[in-house]
Amino acid sequence: MYGMVNRAIKDYLITRYGNTLWETVLQHSQATEESFLSMSQYPDELTVSLLVEAAKATDQDIEKTLQDVGEFWVEFALNSNYGALLRATGNTIREVLENLDNLHSRLVSAFPELTPPSFWCSDTRHPNTRQPDSEYLEALELHYFSQREGLSNFVIGLVSGIAKMCNEDCRVTLLRNRKDLTDHDTFLVEYSTSNQ
Numbered sequence: 001m002y003g004m005v006n007r008a009i010k011d012y013l014i015t016r017y018g019n020t021l022w023e024t025v026l027q028h029s030q031a032t033e034e035s036f037l038s039m040s041q042y043p044d045e046l047t048v049s050l051l052v053e054a055a056k057a058t059d060q061d062i063e064k065t066l067q068d069v070g071e072f073w074v075e076f077a078l079n080s081n082y083g084a085l086l087r088a089t090g091n092t093i094r095e096v097l098e099n100l101d102n103l104h105s106r107l108v109s110a111f112p113e114l115t116p117p118s119f120w121c122s123d124t125r126h127p128n129t130r131q132p133d134s135e136y137l138e139a140l141e142l143h144y145f146s147q148r149e150g151l152s153n154f155v156i157g158l159v160s161g162i163a164k165m166c167n168e169d170c171r172v173t174l175l176r177n178r179k180d181l182t183d184h185d186t187f188l189v190e191y192s193t194s195n196q
């Protein structure tokens with residue numbers, strides 16, 4: 001993956017846990033000081049090794065680590081050169097989720113070797129939808145296609161990060177894993193806008 005992703009993991013660890021923990025993770029992973037150039041490509045195994053060592057050092061399971069890094073990614077991207085692009089993707093969680101392919105397509109000029117994921121949204125007949133006593137007022141199904149495996153929890157964190165960016169509350173649940181004989185992951189995203 002592009003070094004920008006490794007950089008986000010590094011920033012996440014330093015911001016949340018400090019430099020000492022970061023140095024330990026760096027030492028035990030396959031990464032070196034040179035693995036963080038945003039516009040360079042590195043093997044996915046290097047990124048995986050950073051995540052595995054991060055999970056060990058923070059005493060969390062890999063799923064929780066992926067989720068936390070996903071949530072952090074949105075904050076990180078907002079503060080990067082691509083913050084304006086991300087903001088322009090939409091004002092509501094639904095708008096942003098519906099425009100994710102557009103966002104990654106626009107990034108191809110900056111990251112020519114990008115292997116982007118693909119997302120689409122569909123309506124859901126989830127029982128909570130439109131029930132007056134539901135904590136969440138809206139719901140959609142998010143479909144995630146990827147050439148990479150094992151990133152479901154990263155997506156769960158990313159969606160939470162998007163909700164924060166849009167000042168909305170959300171709950172994300174994995175409905176169908178692509179291991180369950182489908183070619184993609186499907187998430188239920190329940191959400192409501194705080195100023196509704």
Ligand code: HEM
Nearest residue numbers: 001002004077082086111113114115116117146147148158
């Ligand atoms: C301006 C904001 C963003 C930038 C600059 C960006 C950039 C990138 C980059 C460089 C990669 C690595 C892919 C590769 O090296 O081949 C990536 C992967 C990914 N991005 Fe984005 N991204 C942004 C926003 C988002 C958002 C908001 C989501 C929300 C769902 C998202 C979902 C993902 C996922 C799931 C992957 C993993 C790749 C895979 O499944 O194969 N990205 N992105």
